[in-house]
Amino acid sequence: xxxxxxxxxxxxxxxxxxxxxxxxxxxxxxxxxxxxxxxxxxxxxxxxxxxxxxxxxxxxxxxxxxxxxxxxxxxxxxxxxxxxxxxxxxxxxxxxxxxxxxxxxxxxxxxxxxxxxxxxxxxxxxxxxxxxxxxxxxxxxxxxxxxxxxxxxxxxxxxxxxxxxxxxxxxxxxxxxxxxxxxxxxxxxxxxxxxxxxxxxxxxxxxxxxxxxxxxxxxxxxxxxxxxxxxxxxxxxxxxxxxxxxxxxxxxxxxxxxxxxxxxxxxxxxxxxxxxxxxxxxxxxxxxxxxxxxxxxxxxxxxxxxxxxxxxxxxxxxxxxxxxxxxxxxxxxxx
Numbered sequence: 391x392x393x394x395x396x397x398x399x400x401x402x403x404x405x406x407x408x409x410x411x412x413x414x415x416x417x418x419x420x421x422x423x424x425x426x427x428x429x430x431x432x433x434x435x436x437x438x439x440x441x442x443x444x445x446x447x448x449x450x451x452x453x454x455x456x457x458x459x460x461x462x463x464x465x466x467x468x469x470x471x472x473x474x475x476x477x478x479x480x481x482x483x484x485x486x487x488x489x490x491x492x493x494x495x496x497x498x499x500x501x502x503x504x505x506x507x508x509x510x511x512x513x514x515x516x517x518x519x520x521x522x523x524x525x526x527x528x529x530x531x532x533x534x535x536x537x538x539x540x541x542x543x544x545x546x547x548x549x550x551x552x553x554x555x556x557x558x559x560x561x562x563x564x565x566x567x568x569x570x571x572x573x574x575x576x577x578x579x580x581x582x583x584x585x586x587x588x589x590x591x592x593x594x595x596x597x598x599x600x601x602x603x604x605x606x607x608x609x610x611x612x613x614x615x616x617x618x619x620x621x622x623x624x625x626x627x628x629x630x631x632x633x634x635x636x637x638x639x640x641x642x643x644x645x646x647x648x649x650x651x652x653x654x655x656x657x658x659x660x661x662x663x664x665x666x667x668x669x670x671x672x673x674x675x676x677x678x679x680x681x682x683x684x685x686x687x688x689x690x691x692x693x694x695x696x697x698x699x700x701x702x703x704x705x706x707x708x709x710x711x712x713x714x715x716x717x718x719x720x721x722x723x724x725x
Contacts, residue, residue: 450476450541451533456549458527462517463555463646464510466529477534481508483515484528484544491515492581494649509555509649518551525549577670583648585671587663590725594653596673597719598644600681601636603712609693610635618657619723621688637686641720653720655688658697658707660721665705675717678702686716 455467464483470476483491494510510516516527527549532542570580570592579585584592604610610628612621622642625635632639637655644653656664665685668674677683678700687697691709698716700706710716 450535451478451531451543453529453531453545453547456516456527456529456547457552457555458516458518458525458549459552459555460518460520461555461646462514463649464516464527464549465555466508466510468508468531476536478508478531479534480530480532481510482530482532483510484530485515486528489515490530516549518549522551524551575670576667577672584650584722587667587671587721590723591660591663591721592724593664593671593719593721594644594648597675597717598640600715600717601640601686602715603637603686603696604635606694606712608712610690612688612690612696614657615689616657616659617723618654618660618688618721621657621690622654625688637716637718638688640718644720650722653722655686655718656721658687658689658699661685661687661697661699661719662705662707664719664721665699665701668701668705674701674719676701681715682717684710684716686718 450471452469452471453466454469456464458464466481468478480493480495482493485491491514494508516525516529518525525548526546528544528546530542530544532540534540570578570586573589574580574586576587577585579595580592583595585595587593604625608628610621610625612624614620622632622638625632625638629635632642641653641655647653664671664674668676674685675682683702684698684700687699689697691697694711695709696712697707697709700708701717
């Protein structure tokens with residue numbers, strides 16, 4: 391009887407020991423799992439999960455759609471998911487090797503906007519090859535939340551390949567910070583490909599071609615000599631798509647547009663600034679031969695004529711019949 395009781399005690403002790411071991415193993419597995427989960431970076435978690443979603447989501451901001459062409463132009467459609475104001479500070483393409491491409495800096499993308507269209511020009515890290523229908527690209531987005539938290543995330547997104555990824559009219563584009571740091575010399579090619587004229591004016595590296603100013607016999611009211619944007623606003627009241635005013639229209643629809651949709655035909659004063667700096671800016675026609683050597687301004691002289699400048703000696707100002715062809719150089723203002 392003593393022997394059987396001893397055997398029972400040994401068996402009971404063995405069972406209790408095995409139960410303790412099992413509990414220790416379970417607790418260890420839980421601790422290891424938590425450690426792995428904590429060590430995984432939020433960026434990596436977002437990147438891994440985004441490929442499973444139709445919309446690549448980061449919580450505060452998401453990419454709803456991206457298109458790209460074979461020239462490397464991208465257009466991203468971003469969605470503010472925060473429910474409050476956010477400030478978008480930078481969008482950077484990321485190559486498959488993890489190298490960062492040319493960043494696009496922004497000064498504002500705030501409020502509870504539904505979507506906002508972001509153009510990226512010459513993004514060689516996400517350009518479609520011949521015959522490609524789609525490809526996968528990565529984008530790093532930096533932004534600040536309404537509470538002041540700074541966020542940096544990478545989103546992986548399937549990109550649709552298109553013939554031309556230009557930004558369409560009517561989209562909301564954040565205000566871009568200047569791509570020419572400091573006070574560079576006149577004629578400096580900025581990081582975005584535009585040419586520095588002065589603190590508030592940029593131009594293109596070359597002419598847009600020769601075009602008529604518009605029809606004779608129409609008083610447009612486009613008489614501003616200092617800001618061509620005001621002249622274009624007036625012309626659009628008469629011809630919303632500017633089809634009646636070809637010289638203004640080619641700047642409004644400029645291709646390539648370097649990621650901007652606010653190019654315009656310069657006023658007489660702005661055109662004078664270009665002419666006075668023609669050597670430093672470069673690529674102007676200074677032959678003095680009509681029409682290539684003469685450039686239209688957006689400033690009207692009267693119902694039949696508009697101001698133009700000869701870019702040969704002296705930057706001579708004159709006016710001519712609107713239906714004549716003249717050369718065009720487009721500008722944009724950052725003021």
